[in-house]
């Protein structure tokens with residue numbers, strides 16, 4: 068743990084919480100980064116996973132008395148934390164009926180932190196069922212996402228892991244680009260961005276920022292530069308042809324053929340794929 072993390076408010080409040088809690092040392096710098104702006108604000112903060120209540124007490128002190136802190140747990144014993152002034156709901160994060168009832172009672176919320184069961188369906192359900200009920204400017208935070216890489220208990224890595232679900236959402240976010248003509252859904256319309264930290268994934272919600280983007284231009288006179296995107300290969304050969312065998316370029320069909328071969332050929336695609344494959348392999352090791 069670095070020295071700066073030991074100075075952070077969340078770390079100090081965690082260490083001095085009256086009830087037991089277990090966290091990973093990298094989490095506090097993330098908490099400060101994503102939660103600081105909500106301190107002393109009138110917000111509704113929900114934590115899935117109460118256990119002994121250590122983190123609820125930490126959040127209460129961190130956000131201040133204007134914040135309402137709510138806990139959710141499947142274990143009925145966690146109701147005992149109500150004596151500290153928290154509202155505790157008993158239910159499962161994978162249960163749509165539970166969520167329907169919860170949001171009917173609580174209305175929209177600002178922040179939800181998932182420190183519940185950490186299994187794929189549990190993490191995915193939190194995002195799916197809570198997304199419609201998060202206020203603009205709010206966040207969904209999924210903690211302990213390292214479970215997406217653990218075999219024991221979590222059956223990961225898997226095609227249907229929470230992290231792969233995030234991959235799907237990345238596509239939903241890109242659907243807002245004017246270059247794509249796919250339908251926008253609630254994920255495209257509400258999730259402005261996703262931040263990935265070690266073992267924590269943060270979804271920033273803001274429907275006002277989620278508009279379909281259009282190509283726009285600066286006021287200066289329109290002019291285009293040649294884009295050299297496809298000019299990476301065969302530079303010397305191309306030069307030679309242009310210099311010595313330029314007559315080939317004058318024959319339409321040959322010019323087209325040369326362009327296809329030197330600029331966007333299957334050969335180039337294959338070469339690039341191999342290079343990327345190598346890079347991926349290198350990164351994975």
Ligand SMILES: C[S@@+](CC[C@H](N)C(=O)[O-])C[C@H]1O[C@@H](n2cnc3c(N)ncnc32)[C@H](O)[C@@H]1O
Nearest residue numbers: 088116118121122140141142159160182183184
């Ligand atoms: C890691 S502990 C929470 C620790 C607590 N946040 C802290 O830091 O002090 C996980 C809790 O999630 C609860 N849990 C597990 N699966 C759940 C589910 N499907 N729905 C709601 N809570 C669940 C467990 O009962 C347990 O109390």
